[in-house]
Amino acid sequence: MPIVAPSILAANFLQLQQDCNMLNESKADWFHLDIMDGRFVPNISFGIPVVEAIKKTTSKILDVHLMIVEPEKYIDDFKKAGADSITVHVEACPHLHRNIQQIKNAGLKAGVALNPHTPICMIENVLLDIDMVLIMSVNPGFGGQTFIPHTLHKIKELRKKLDEVAPEVLIEADGGISLKNAAAVIHSGANVLVAGSAIFHTANPTATIGQFKMVI
């Protein structure tokens, strides 16, 4: 069964408590929290106080996706706010190995994210140090974008490589994931499905989460 991680970016911020309650009562596995700084990506989302507030509503895993420059400055703050895993972008980390160590030393799961144009070989030398690779299936910065089909080849290539060296490392697909493409994403080798619009912008988010869990 895939791990389903609804993206809070698509929630209704005026009723965040209700939306969190809905996720708690649903089959959602993780809460996916998209942090954007207006520098690494051309958009600003929400920050540490919101992560802290969400933590108080749930015992589910908080999967924090940092789309920010200099993420090393904020690892401890996000840990204190309640992050269980932190994913940083390879494109934002000239000292990626050190940044991964910092996340692991903080006692958190460490993920590395790749933009659509970034080849898998960029993370070849850290595959043994991480818990997860996040493959962006849209250009990061906004919810509601269209899935980039080339992502499927990328996931297959990564899964093949991981099976050789670190099969336990999870692949998380993020951006434009819907019930239409979820099966192809899972068949390609992904383990975690992030979905924002496809969950929150439907008539029955709880039922949609259930349908994502049934994807094989």
Ligand code: DX5
């Ligand atoms: C995009 C974010 C995604 C986004 C997904 O930069 O990383 O997590 O919220 O939203 P949808 O599912 O609407 O593409």
Ligand code: ZN
């Ligand atoms: Zn994300």
